[in-house]
Amino acid sequence: MQANKIFAVLTVLLLVGVLGYGVNQAFVEKPVTLQGQIEAREYNISSKVAGRIEQVFVRKGDDVTKGDILFAIDSPELNAKLMQAEGGRDAAKAMLQQADNGARSQEVMAAKDQWHKAKAATELMEKTYQRVENLFSDGVVARQKRDEAYTQWQAAKFTEQAAKAMYNMAQEGARAETKAAAAGNARMAEGAVKEVHAVLADSQMRAPKTAEVSEVLLQAGELVPSGFPVVSLIDMSDAWATFQVREDQLSHFNKGDKISVYLPALKQDVECEVQFISVMGDFATWRATESGHDFDMRTFDVELRPLTQVDNLRVGMSAIIRL
Known part of the structure; x- marks a missing residue:
């Protein structure tokens, strides 16, 4: 009989403890995880000369140095x-x-x-x-x-x-x-x-930056109109992480703040600095019925730049911030 009473008391205490833990967890603010991605500066190289592409000197993935010839255009009319x-x-x-x-x-x-x-x-x-x-x-x-x-x-x-x-x-x-x-x-x-x-000098287009060829849009023999991009370059030395942040989370981000960003693809944390904050269009608004607030929440584009050069960084890699 005495054992049953002790068991009942322990059961009640256990239930009270579980209930208290549950109530406490319900009121404790849970950490928020934001996912963004890596972007980099891209250059679309085009010519003022309209004509036929004589030769393309690069392929996708090639590393080029500033001043390297990318492509040449033949224009008999210009001659x-x-x-x-x-x-x-x-x-x-x-x-x-x-x-x-x-x-x-x-x-x-x-x-x-x-x-x-x-x-x-x-x-x-x-x-x-x-x-x-x-x-x-x-x-x-x-x-x-x-x-x-x-x-x-x-x-x-x-x-x-x-x-x-x-x-x-x-x-x-x-x-x-x-x-x-x-x-x-x-x-x-x-x-x-x-x-x-x-204008003729523009018929032989050179790389404006030391970068990587990300796309070759036209090949030798094809006609190209004036101003149409032929080669695209991407400069990974000018890369950043971009996040879409809801308005009620924007207080965690101030221009100049240092924030640690985790890169799953590289399995490393990178120290970054908030350099740009801008509101996004109305299409990115979070509605009250979805956000749990009694007013519409705007979404902001937040860019963070690494403070040091990150090896093997690529465009499109996921970036994680835990608030």
Whole structure:
């Protein structure tokens, strides 16, 4: 009888203990596990040149160094434009040189000879007029003859002046304004050539960063439009862990906080720093019926960057935080 009483008491005590433990567990805040994933900076390499891919020098998974050639594009139309631009430049340079050099020596000599010829004719007309004037004074010739001789003399003087002006102009060369215009045209033509060269340089695309080839979208022989990505690079040295955090859990994350992130694939904890927090769109809102709150909960995108380089880190790896 005594044993039954003791057993009953122990049973009651056990039940009370289990009940108390259950009540205590019900009010103890359970740890929250957040799962995110690893992301990294990606570069989509495209060209301003539209044409046919001549050669792709890389494959998916290749490691490339900044400056390595990734692919080359052949564009006959652009080569033709380069020939046109170079022809325009050469013509503009020739015109500038002509303006700077002035008339050729043969042209200067010919203008000088024309001036001397006109000068000789003027002197002859002057002498002729003087003879006729003397004859007119003696009453031998009519006034009409004298006036004709005078007019021929004056016309010869004007012809001489015109020839002298042409000679001076040939000596001086082009006007300053003509030289400035020729220089401007030469610079404009040179700029057109450099513009085509700049576009042609984009026909051989080089890696902008030391990274890994994540995707090759087009192969040799395929046509590529301007601005279409041909090769994608991923830079694992610029990687981070991203989490979607509900609003009521956001107090655990402040910009600059140091948080330990567990990477199951590598079986290691990585010390990270919160560097970016941004609200997500309305599509990511947690509804009150789902969250247990009497208002809708927004979701925030939180990015954490490793404080040290992590070997063998890959995009898409799971990242775990326990709050």
